[in-house]
Amino acid sequence: MNRQQLATILRxxxxxxxxxxxxxxxxxxILGAFDEEDLPPEATASMEADIAFLDDPDRSKADLVEGAIGELSPFHDMNGVYAEGISTETAILPDGWRDRLHTWGLASSAPxxxxxxxxxxxxxxxxxRLEPKDRDFVDALIRADMLDVATLRERAAAIAEDKKPVRLDRIHGFLDLYDRGAGRPNPG
Structure with a gap:
């Protein structure tokens, strides 16, 4: 997916x-932070955009979006991309994530x-989640020096306590493959 395709979904x-x-x-x-030309192919391979709303406690907005522009919809057929409506509760995110949200200046997504x-x-x-596609996504961004391993460790430590134990082990196990902050796999 590229930024223009994402802008079409957002509109x-x-x-x-x-x-x-x-x-x-x-x-x-990731397209909110980087142009697709600067990203490794693994970062833009998905044809699905997970869309949520900050004020959607019952998922009704997410369900409307998925029903109208979701997978196998006429929108998907016409644009080659689609939205999956999800809840913010679906993602396991570090504390403070809302304070770090950002937008882009791409006018084509207006309104x-x-x-x-x-x-x-x-x-x-x-x-x-650490599914193979997720591991490939993060690995590609680390190798492209777009993510800092030390910052990833800090953010992982900020996952809510009730969701932390198993996930923290998985996250650190994956990050242990890299030198701290160097973005390169350890040789052994």
């Missing part, structure tokens, strides 16, 4: 629920005012 999501603030939670949130996760918060959420 549509905003119009469906009549809410300008649209939160991108999944891997395509949406998209919100994106800070890249290290996004990576921690991916590492908490």
């Amino acid at each position: 549509a999501a905003c119009q469906i629920v009549d809410t300008p603030e649209v939160l991108v939670l999944g891997s395509q949130s 949406a005012r998209p919100l994106f996760l800070e890249p290290h918060d996004l990576a921690v959420a991916k590492l908490a």
